[in-house]
Amino acid sequence: MKKIYVVRHCKAEGQSSESPLTEEGFREANELAAFFDNVKVERIITSPYKRAIQTVQPLAEQLNVEIEMNSQLEERVLSTELLPDWLEKLRMTFDNPGLKLEGGxxxxxxxxxxVEVAEGAFKSEFENTIIVTHGNLMALLLNHYNKQFGFDEWANLSNPDIYLLNSDSNEVTSERIRYELTK
Incomplete structure (x- = not known):
């Protein structure tokens, strides 16, 4: 059985590609490393955004595993226009997956x-892979394997969040991994 741990990045200071983690986000990243201490992680693939890299850096150093940056894991651009009603527009894109807003x-x-990144990980020789990405992209991946995962589930994701994808005999199942970060 192949496993992919899909991780939404820890709390960040903003949305730009260069936004770093907050002080709390750095603490969360260290606690994530401790959470994965007993998992034999062989591969780490991350969005090239600073907040995603910083989320997984403590774990990569702890495990001595190289971080692979993959631009396919970058945050989704909903639109290049300023959308005061962006949340409603985002909901519309969950209801109509082909809907494409201006510049998005x-x-x-x-x-x-x-999905291409996840399928590649399932086909690789590695048993346990971590993919670090962003909330909207994570939700779309989970929706691919479980059509019940939609806008409302996206809205309930936390920073950080972890879902485990298990692949066995060409069937992929998903489950949310609950863990407690100290406050």
């Missing part, structure tokens, strides 16, 4: 990027 990427296009 449809849910279908974004999902194809991350």
């Amino acid at each position: 990427e449809s849910s279908e296009e974004a999902a194809n990027r991350i």
Whole structure:
């Protein structure tokens, strides 16, 4: 059985690709490393965004595993226009995966990027892979394997969050991994 731990990055200072983790986010990243202490992680693939890299850096150093950056895991661009009603527009893209807003990427296009990364990980020789990405992309990946995962489930994701994808005999199941970070 192959396992992929899909991790949403820890709390960050903003949305740009260069936004770092907050002080709390750095603490969360260290606690994530401790959480994965008993998991034999062989491969780490991450979005090239600073907050995603910083989320997994303590774990990579602890395990002495190289971080692979993959631009297919970058945050989805909903639109290049300022959208005061962006939340409603985002909901619409979950209901209509082909909907593409001005300068943006449809849910279908974004999902194809991350699904390609996940499927590649399942086909690799590694048993346990971690993929670090962003909330919207994570939700689209989970929706690919479980059509019940939609906008409302996306809205309930936390920073950080972890879902485990298990692949066995060409069937992929998902489950949310609950863990407690100290406050």
